Amino acid sequence: MTAKITVIPGDGIGPEITREAVLTLQAAAERFGHTFAFTEALMGGIAIDQTGVPLPDGTVSLCRESDAVLLGAVGGPKWESLPGHLRPEAGLLGIRAALGLYANLRPAVLHKALRDACPLRSELAGDGFDLMIVRELTGGIYFGERGREGNAAFDTERYTVSEIERIGRVGFEQARLRRGKLCSVDKANVLETSRLWREVMHRLRGDYPDVEYRDMLVDNAAMQLVRDPRQFDVIVTSNLFGDILSDEASMLTGSIGMLPSASLGEGSFGLYEPIHGSAPDIAGTNRANPIAAILSAAMLLRSSLGLPAEAAAIEAAVAEAFSQGLRTGDIMGEGCRLAGTAEMGGAVRDAL
Numbered sequence: 191m192t193a194k195i196t197v198i199p200g201d202g203i204g205p206e207i208t209r210e211a212v213l214t215l216q217a218a219a220e221r222f223g224h225t226f227a228f229t230e231a232l233m234g235g236i237a238i239d240q241t242g243v244p245l246p247d248g249t250v251s252l253c254r255e256s257d258a259v260l261l262g263a264v265g266g267p268k269w270e271s272l273p274g275h276l277r278p279e280a281g282l283l284g285i286r287a288a289l290g291l292y293a294n295l296r297p298a299v300l301h302k303a304l305r306d307a308c309p310l311r312s313e314l315a316g317d318g319f320d321l322m323i324v325r326e327l328t329g330g331i332y333f334g335e336r337g338r339e340g341n342a343a344f345d346t347e348r349y350t351v352s353e354i355e356r357i358g359r360v361g362f363e364q365a366r367l368r369r370g371k372l373c374s375v376d377k378a379n380v381l382e383t384s385r386l387w388r389e390v391m392h393r394l395r396g397d398y399p400d401v402e403y404r405d406m407l408v409d410n411a412a413m414q415l416v417r418d419p420r421q422f423d424v425i426v427t428s429n430l431f432g433d434i435l436s437d438e439a440s441m442l443t444g445s446i447g448m449l450p451s452a453s454l455g456e457g458s459f460g461l462y463e464p465i466h467g468s469a470p471d472i473a474g475t476n477r478a479n480p481i482a483a484i485l486s487a488a489m490l491l492r493s494s495l496g497l498p499a500e501a502a503a504i505e506a507a508v509a510e511a512f513s514q515g516l517r518t519g520d521i522m523g524e525g526c527r528l529a530g531t532a533e534m535g536g537a538v539r540d541a542l
């Protein structure tokens with residue numbers, strides 16, 4: 191097949207890790223006989239520097255004309271003093287909203303070979319775990335009204351029934367594709383938005399009698415994740431709770447450098463990015479872990495291009511590179527060989 195992919199490297203380590211993901215997609219295209227056309231676009235701090243805004247119009251229209259978007263990371267100390275709506279992160283929120291990408295899938299899988307990198311005692315991690323966080327991505331406190339009033343500041347959490355319903359359905363559908371278990375995470379003992387969330391989820395439950403459903407309060411969920419991650423299959427939750435819980439879950443897989451994500455709306459179009467940030471402290475030093483970016487590319491193949499065998503081949507190649515003992519610094523273990531960003535990516539491509 192032929193496909194158009196927009197690449198947004200962004201800031202910090204974004205360009206280094208994105209490069210490895212693109213090279214991996216090219217290797218997959220070669221092996222399986224596809225043609226992928228890549229076009230680079232600006233977003234984040236680099237866009238501010240070159241165009242004055244974090245999300246230039248041209249970037250949004252380029253994304254709309256493509257089959258999928260591969261994104262690195264945005265942000266850095268250089269742009270931290272800018273007002274909120276002009277910061278690099280505003281570009282990221284803006285593109286998620288502009289493209290209608292309300293469903294963010296964040297799979298957290300502990301690889302067998304990375305057992306030592308997981309901070310949990312081995313009896314807690316067991317044979318590893320495989321869970322999926324479904325994060326609502328275009329609503330909630332991220333997009334509610336915010337501002338300053340004298341010496342005070344406020345942010346607003348707001349969810350409509352239809353926003354909850356569409357992300358809730360993604361949660362149930364994901365559970366059906368996996369082990370059939372869904373945990374909806376909220377703070378219904380305090381927040382009105384969470385009480386509405388729960389009501390809607392309970393109504394949806396009737397449409398998915400085959401899915402084992404439960405509710406969990408977010409503070410408990412944060413605790414349960416480190417107590418027994420294997421109890422979870424799919425977690426569905428709001429924008430802010432999903433942001434926080436996915437960083438927590440990522441560390442259980444060894445490092446935040448491991449977790450990919452897919453941001454989806456209606457249809458097959460999607461934006462794919464690691465869940466981590468731009469790590470300006472190690473930018474340009476060939477030390478960043480490219481695995482989250484590479485696994486995001488695999489998700490792109492599966493979800494937007496309908497190429498599951500190609501996606502699985504990349505995931506297997508990642509596992510193979512790990513079993514050869516190659517590790518970036520963030521997941522380094524005893525008896526392993528330290529690899530730079532490019533060497534790690536190269537090992538995945540060799541395995542592919």
Ligand code: IPM
Nearest residue numbers: 265279282283433465466467
């Ligand atoms: C993420 C990031 C972003 C978010 C930041 C950079 C705005 O933390 O994708 O998880 O909070 O959504």
Ligand code: MG
Nearest residue numbers: 433434437465
């Ligand atoms: Mg985050």
